[in-house]
Amino acid sequence: MSTGLKLLAETDKxxxxxxxxxxxxxIRVGDIHFxxxxxxxxxxxxxxxxxTETPRRVRAxxxxxxxxxxxxxxxxRSDPDAFLVLLSINFxxxxxxxxxxxxxxxxxxxxxxxxxxxxxxxxxxIQNERPTQSVPIHPSED
Numbered sequence: 001m002s003t004g005l006k007l008l009a010e011t012d013k014x015x016x017x018x019x020x021x022x023x024x025x026x027i028r029v030g031d032i033h034f035x036x037x038x039x040x041x042x043x044x045x046x047x048x049x050x051x052t053e054t055p056r057r058v059r060a061x062x063x064x065x066x067x068x069x070x071x072x073x074x075x076x077r078s079d080p081d082a083f084l085v086l087l088s089i090n091f092x093x094x095x096x097x098x099x100x101x102x103x104x105x106x107x108x109x110x111x112x113x114x115x116x117x118x119x120x121x122x123x124x125x126i127q128n129e130r131p132t133q134s135v136p137i138h139p140s141e142d
Contacts, residue, residue: 004125005021005047005051005058005060005123005124005125006122006123006124006125007021007122007123007124008120008121008122009119009120009121009122009123010118010119010120011119012091012119014119014121015089015090015091015102015119015121018089018121018123019088019089019090020050021047021050021051021123022045022047022060022062022086022089022123023048023050023086023087023088023136024048024050024085024086024087024136025045025046025047025048025060025085025086026045026046026057026083026084026085026086027043027044027045027046027083027084027085027086028044028080028081028082028083028084029075029076029077029079029080029081029082029083029084030080030081031043031044031045032112034067034070036067039065039066039067039068039117040063040064040065040066040067041063041064041067041070041114042061042062042063042064043061043062044059044060044061044062044126045059045060045061045062045086046058046059046060047059047060047125048132048135048136049129052129054131055131055132055133055134055135056129056130056131056132057129057130057132058125058127058128058129058130059125059126059127060123060124060125060126061122061123061124061126062121062122062123063121063122063123063124064102064114064116064120064121065116065120065121065122066116066117066118066119066120067114067115067116067117068099068115068116068117069114069115070112070113070114070115071112071113072110072111072112072113073110073111073113074106074108074109074110074111075106075110075111075112084106084107084108084110085106085107085108086104086105086106086107087105087106087107088104088105089102089103089104089105089121090102090103090105091103091119098117098118098119099115099116099117099118100115100116100119101113101114101115101116102114102116102119102121
């Protein structure tokens, strides 16, 4: 049964919740789309359902709006079938609120930096959950 998660982040606190829901999401490089004319960026992800008792994943759409520019580092865009694992999403306000930089941080050092006029990020589950055998492991920091 799908949780039907739908989240909207327009503040730092909202983005923290949305980032937690997307931690360990798997994103195919070819499923990252920037529409410069529409000032938006859309990603399709296989989201790990941290909110369920049994290991599950669900396909989810992530929409970033009011996008002014996008730059990537450490991501090979030439292979659309390569996979990225999302660790977190952060927001750094600029000197002229409400704009700033939204950073998508990936395992292995990859990053997408999105300059946004203001913070508006939406996450929507788009398919039913499915069981998974793969559970993300996060080593404890001692």
